[in-house]
Amino acid sequence: SQQGEEDPQALSIQEGENATMNCSYKTSINNLQWYRQNSGRGLVHLILIRSNEREKHSGRLRVTLDTSKKSSSLLITASRAADTASYFCATDAYGIQGAQKLVFGQGTRLTINP
Amino acid sequence: KAGVTQTPRYLIKTRGQQVTLSCSPISGHRSVSWYQQTPGQGLQFLFEYFSETQRNKGNFPGRFSGRQFSNSRSEMNVSTLELGDSALYLCASRYRTGGFETQYFGPGTRLLVL
Numbered sequence: 001s002q003q004g005e006e007d008p009q010a011l012s013i014q015e016g017e018n019a020t021m022n023c024s025y026k027t028s029i030n031n032l033q034w035y036r037q038n039s040g041r042g043l044v045h046l047i048l049i050r051s052n053e054r055e056k057h058s059g060r061l062r063v064t065l066d067t068s069k070k071s072s073s074l075l076i077t078a079s080r081a082a083d084t085a086s087y088f089c090a091t092d093a094y095g096i097q098g099a100q101k102l103v104f105g106q107g108t109r110l111t112i113n114p
Numbered sequence: 115k116a117g118v119t120q121t122p123r124y125l126i127k128t129r130g131q132q133v134t135l136s137c138s139p140i141s142g143h144r145s146v147s148w149y150q151q152t153p154g155q156g157l158q159f160l161f162e163y164f165s166e167t168q169r170n171k172g173n174f175p176g177r178f179s180g181r182q183f184s185n186s187r188s189e190m191n192v193s194t195l196e197l198g199d200s201a202l203y204l205c206a207s208r209y210r211t212g213g214f215e216t217q218y219f220g221p222g223t224r225l226l227v228l
Contacts, residue, residue: 033216040151040202042118043219088157101147101170102206102217104157 006089006105014113019076021108023089024069030092032065033102034074037086046074046087076110084112116141118207118220126226132193135223139186139207145169146188147217148180151202160203163188192225200227 007022025032031050035043049056049065049072056063062075076083086109090102119138127133139146148160159172163182180190186207192199202224206217 035219040222040224042204042221043206045216045218048216090157101159101162101172102149102157103159104149106156 006087006108008108009106010109010111012111012113013079015079015081017079019079019083019110019112021074021087021110023072023074023105025072025089025091025103025105026070027091029067032063032072033090033092034061034063034072035088035090035104037088037107039085043088079110079112081112081114083110085110118205118218120203120205120220120223122223123221124224124226126228127195128228129195129197131195132191133195133225134189134191135203135205135225137188137190137205137207137220139188139205140218143207143209143218144186145208146182146186147206147208148188148190149204149206150174151204151222152198152200157204160190195227197227200225 005024013019029051031048033048034046036046037043047058047061047063049063051067060077065072086107088107089105118140121136145164147162149157150160151157160174161168161180162170166182177193182188202222204219204222206219208215208217
């Protein structure tokens with residue numbers, strides 16, 4: 001089962017507007033990452049936020065993390081048509097010998113209308 | 115550096131056949147993970163290899179197997195294919211396992227089982 005749940009499942013906005021996506025997770029984490037996927041292709045890493053961080057910026061991206069609520073949000077400012085994609089949050093989970101696996105949410109499908 | 119490469123990019127098989135997918139990680143990366151993505155189940159972790167050893171395994175049947183070579187290249191094999199195995203198979207690499215490290219994904223292999 002998926003660790004994370006993302007909200008909304010789909011979002012459609014006008015170019016230039018801001019887009020906010022939310023992610024909730026169930027267990028304690030070491031870090032949370034956001035990825036972008038264009039049309040069923042590979043995942044592109046956007047940003048990683050550690051469990052002891054509350055906010056992080058990268059260009060037009062702003063990520064917040066609230067470990068008390070087990071939630072994170074991704075804000076894309078001044079959206080562009082090229083931002084049209086699916087966005088996934090992923091939390092880490094550790095198996096034997098520290099081996100890591102990412103547990104993904106179901107994703108938010110973002111559409112930017114020109 | 116070249117990114118993660120996966121071959122083949124597209125594959126069509128019939129039920130009962132077997133398939134082998136290949137992944138070449140980023141140069142210097144020693145950890146390779148595999149994920150399956152389907153519309154119904156989303157992104158699910160298959161397994162991770164580090165230094166030719168399987169370090170972590172997801173909840174998939176034994177028909178799914180993998181291996182890693184001394185040059186860190188990895189293959190995954192699916193035997194006795196079922197219709198439900200149709201999916202995008204993604205490979206990701208990291209320098210080492212564990213810690214606050216980003217996984218870098220390849221473009222994926224899209225498998226269609228008829």
